[in-house]
Amino acid sequence: MTRGTNAMNGAYGMLTEGARLTTERGDAITVRHLLGSGGQGEVYEVDTPAGTQALKWYFPQLADAQRWRILETLVDRAWGDDRFLWPRTIVAEPSLTSFGYVMGLRPDHFHDLPALLRRDPAVSAATPRSLITTALNTVEAYLSLHSQGIAYRDISWGNVFFNPVNGDVLVCDNDNAVVEGESAGIAGTMNFMAPELVRGDPGAAPGIQTDLHSLAVLLFYLLMNHHPLDGAQELKIHCMDDKAQRKLYGVDPVFIYDPAETRNRPVPGEQDTVIATWGALPPVLRELFTRTFTEGLASPSRRVRETEWRDALSAVRDAIVPCHGCGKQNLAEPNGPAPRCWKCGRTVDLPLRLELTCGKSSRRTRRDIRLNEGAEVYAHHLVEDPERHDFAAAVGEVTAHPRTPGRLGLTNRSPVSWRVRRADGGEVEVPPGRTAALRPGVLLELGDGAEAVVRER
Template identity: 80%
Template sequence: MSSTQGTGGMLDAGTRLTTERDEQVTVKSLLGFGGQGEVYEVDTPGGPAALKWYFPQLADVHRWRILEALVDRAWGDDRFLWPRTIVADPSRESFGYVMDLRPKRFHDLPALLRRDKAVAAATPRSLITTALNTVEAYKTLHEQGIAYRDISWGNVFFDPDNGDVLVCDNDNAVVEGESAGIEGTMNFMAPELVRRDQGVKPGIQTDLHSLAVLLFYLLMNHHPFDGALELRIHCLDEKAQRKLYGTEPVFVYDPVRTANRPVPGEQDTVIATWGVLPQVLRDLFIKTFTEGLTRPGERARESEWRDALSAVRDAIVPCATCGKENMTQPDGAAPECWKCRRPVDLPMRLELTAGKGKRRPQRHIRLNRGAELYPHHLQEDPERHDFGTPIGEVTPHPTTPGRFGLTNRSARPWRVRRADGSQLEVPPGRTAALRPGLLLELGDGAEAVVRER
């Protein structure tokens, strides 16, 4: 939604409306507008809320039925500003719906490209967390057979401090195979939708392309197809966009087709950010924006993005020289700091094997000072990453500089076996000294060993 000031929209301040639940809402002010309608702050019996009010030409029976289904679903996920109840006013020949009000700590993703002061607190860790939370939010929808259909930078808001996300405009989310009357935003749409291929409709497979574009914008501050070919276009009209994003899309870092590489001096941001992106993420972008352009089934799935983003978050290392955070390949060699260009000194890592089942994934956690373990580290297939309450934390030795331990922040004891074969118990609140070869039993079948690098 585009921001605006004042109350000069379709609804005047003070207008009273009635919801389907027979509750009164009072319009306070216009918050913004978009392609489907306007959003207002309203007073409700339960406190302040937001009201999306449709333009009359879009307020049809089909839209009403979509809203009814969404409200009946009563989605309780706190990452979504889900429709709570419908509001109608026959005298105005339109209707809308009430949803929770977006807290001020959440900002739109274009603020990153604008380098707004409001998002200056964003760090590699918070951006990777934003990407991870975004992927898991859409994964939750898709697992219920719901396609969002318009994933774009206008529909996701994030907290630059911790990476929390909110997904809005959920009135476009309908069950796979049904129509929502919207195909998406041009530069986020899958090529087959841009080309208007016969029989192709927006759905979960096209969502996966849009999601990858969104992640590329978030981490690269750039569109994946805007390279040298885009700079040669004198007028980026609809015809030119259909060629760039639909009929002849070329990924800027396609390993084979190099005609669309970013241009130094003109597109330096994407050149720099791609240069420091860990290979595990590069591989997913390359897969989605090469093979996935013509074969939708080859696009990276949400679970692949989740696992890769989680691994990269666990491998973020501060530079010992300048203090800036650096993303590193989870089990790879030390990179060069993106800021001061000095080699990053990699700390010891925890090689953790999770769960009790057949899958038992292995995770690599860099043991920087302040690094934390969370409940999801012990799970084979975590439904959602929760960074609220750690179960372990890397802490400095109280008297010996440069030595660290892993403090048990959980509610149950750990078992530890040293390299010499001796064993001990680490109760909650106590610390195990970190040395290469140390073996830990963390509970729930999770086992870990400390590695040198």
């Protein structure tokens, strides 16, 4: 078929450049070029009345009535969460043997998670802070999806993209998501699937509980650069075929740091990355990984929920401290002892700590923020149970005194004045743009019931 017409063109490049198609809403779209292909079909960049977007076009053998029904449900839901490239409209042509859907186009500054394992230069800007932020944003994205009663069913490193600079995320391939309890015709990606799905247990089906296992695997990959079940047992496998994977991830899964089972520990000299990263991980995160990959392997109800991951990751992000010897960022246990720097081995000097409480209920929410220079207090810190962490909404920033080295203050970046009470009992107002000196014992009233006390290390 010539360019500029509707066309099918074999297994790859099914649509020709310049092909004109029509959405179910009657909008005309024009195919520009092929972006890539996967197990379900191909993705094209297309021109639409709303601008440049992406079109996922299914391989004909997968374009069945069930997939059409799923797409209709997703499009009708019209979910506007900006963390998801949600299906917007279906595209089908009578002259073609398949169909597809239009979604937003992924910006170039979002990269896939395997780029971390490849040490791709494109993600060299990633830091411990941006990776923890990526993990937190990923958890909150799936929490939002699950709260709608929708299971994703194929959480894997191929479906989540991240910005290595600030940790923003985009979830793609959302046509796998269906309402909990409904069939989607997909069980997931083998090494991310819950063991009961890998084994094919009677009654086992993809859903929110199996998503929790897949999410934990994804988080482990993100923070550890390794699979949680790939230890000594994986190195004994000569051919990683389907049978071997089923044993490793379903029949006999063993967490590499299972406290009671040591036969699958990482092997020094062969799996050194995960040995080092696990040693640098704060205990609060180690405990969550250990629970979900020991008790949670056998009992889906024991898997760590998104809210637990959210709270722990948020607390760890607030506790990140730089090493004054080499300048590297270190993940610290919230309100815990000083860690040893993962890079140079020096014990990290802990800065002052801001003990912040907020909320108006009988059980107020408490958070601890390490007051490194450049650390920020965000609007979500002042909310008892924030729906979403927003790291673009800073209300306070730790800044250096312009004339006294080593002296820090908290600059008011909010639109309202703060009330500050010093340890000697004196009070002062700190309007927007002004700075409160940070000394132990200082109390800051930040508005709407939120207050904070500066504590010793």
